Amino acid sequence: MATQNLYGMRTGANGPENKSPLPRYYRIQMELRKQIESGGWLPGEMIPAESQIADNYGVSLGTVRRAIQDLVTDGLLYRMQGKGTLVAGTNLKRETLRYYRFKKDFAKKESSHQITLLSLEKIPGNADINQFLKVPEDMELYLLKRVFTRSGQSIVYSISYLPSGIVCGLEQLSRHRLERVPLYLTLENKYGIPTKENEELISVEPADAETAGVLHVKEGDALLRIDMLCFTYRKRPYEYRTSWCTTGAYKLVRTY
Amino acid sequence: MATQNLYGMRTGANGPENKSPLPRYYRIQMELRKQIESGGWLPGEMIPAESQIADNYGVSLGTVRRAIQDLVTDGLLYRMQGKGTLVAGTNLKRETLRYYRFKKDFAKKESSHQITLLSLEKIPGNADINQFLKVPEDMELYLLKRVFTRSGQSIVYSISYLPSGIVCGLEQLSRHRLERVPLYLTLENKYGIPTKENEELISVEPADAETAGVLHVKEGDALLRIDMLCFTYRKRPYEYRTSWCTTGAYKLVRTY
Structure with a gap:
């Protein structure tokens, strides 16, 4: 049976561990993106540790890192040295x-x-x-x-x-x-x-x-x-x- | 005695291998930047391999990679998958x-x-x-x-x-x-x-x-x-x- 995890993502029958034509990191990226765009994580907020996200979605740390890197490149997240990864918010000059x-x-x-x-x-x-x-x-x-x-x-x-x-x-x-x-x-x-x-x-x-x-x-x-x-x-x-x-x-x- | 290397950078007495208050990767970055901004490397041109640059300046591959990464972040260079690193040229949208x-x-x-x-x-x-x-x-x-x-x-x-x-x-x-x-x-x-x-x-x-x-x-x-x-x-x-x-x-x- 499908269950809701900490982030509201369905795991189990339709979860990321199942077969899907989309690569795993991409599905995780979509989930994180949804989390940001829906206002679940607000601009300036720190997101959970990569290891915690990996645990929650039942994927490897490498998969989470790749998903996060894509969102950094897209300007939705940014990294702060010695602090963690934060939601970018407004990123126009x-x-x-x-x-x-x-x-x-x-x-x-x-x-x-x-x-x-x-x-x-x-x-x-x-x-x-x-x-x-x-x-x-x-x-x-x-x-x-x-x-x-x-x-x-x-x-x-x-x-x-x-x-x-x-x-x-x-x-x-x-x-x-x-x-x-x-x-x-x-x-x-x-x-x-x-x-x-x-x-x-x-x-x-x-x-x-x-x-x-x-x-x-x-x-x-x-x-x-x-x-x-x-x-x-x-x-x-x-x-x-x-x-x-x-x-x-x-x-x-x-x-x- | 100081000599000119392939890139016109002085090595020897004033070269990057000497003591300087600036970190080595930063000095390499400045040299590569000069190379680009002077038109020595033109927009769209591929720059030499990282190993070749490292050899030419007598620094480690890590030092060259860090210098190049900074120039990519600054928008002066960009990486093309499976091709190499190129001079960015115009990079406005x-x-x-x-x-x-x-x-x-x-x-x-x-x-x-x-x-x-x-x-x-x-x-x-x-x-x-x-x-x-x-x-x-x-x-x-x-x-x-x-x-x-x-x-x-x-x-x-x-x-x-x-x-x-x-x-x-x-x-x-x-x-x-x-x-x-x-x-x-x-x-x-x-x-x-x-x-x-x-x-x-x-x-x-x-x-x-x-x-x-x-x-x-x-x-x-x-x-x-x-x-x-x-x-x-x-x-x-x-x-x-x-x-x-x-x-x-x-x-x-x-x-x-």
């Missing part, structure tokens, strides 16, 4: 995660900014946005509006949509946290949602009335618009964000 | 190197484009641009103007500046090559200059008369402007490029 970097010229330093929370509310699902976010059309969304300022001047109006089913209780976050901690970091630490990939669509668009008001420009003025979709494990989108940026002396920085 | 990706929406496919060469000429150095490119102010530059079209419509006007001291003889490239092969690939294959990093400054700017003419828009119309600096080994810039893009239904894609 730190500078890449600072979405609003601006500088005057290549040789100049990046400017710094402050964040002000304008509003955070729950709204009904929106056909287009829920489709981008790959959630049911009737799922409510959190709508988070923030403005980024440089030397007291508004430079970015940022409007984020997050599925209520993924980040439930977002409205309980303090203003302090929303203004001082990068959103991706809060989502990783509070919800176990690491950022694995982002896609941006960049265009020039005339300011609508609301945006013009926030950025103190004239309605219809040309602004830089960034539509961003943020992804966590298994290319699952967790945030859709529209950013309206003024670019005069300062330009948006992207490095890769 | 292939999609990242397609600078002019456009799509209508997240769910849509990227559009394709064609390149037309407008001109390629040598011009005197320019104070600002030569400073970005970190070459002497009086070094001549290649000025390459291209237009990118989608379904016959001009969408990007691209103006590249390349130092004549780095890419000498660029004017001998055929029109066919300049219109059919991505420029980064030509520079890697013909000049051994791999692309290691790019920096972009993105802004909204009114079209000047020349750009308006090329893109068939009105002078003063707001366009998306990308200033790009491309870097090869040791963060050495090899190209400064200004791109003027029209973004209407199609938006510029950036992923990371």
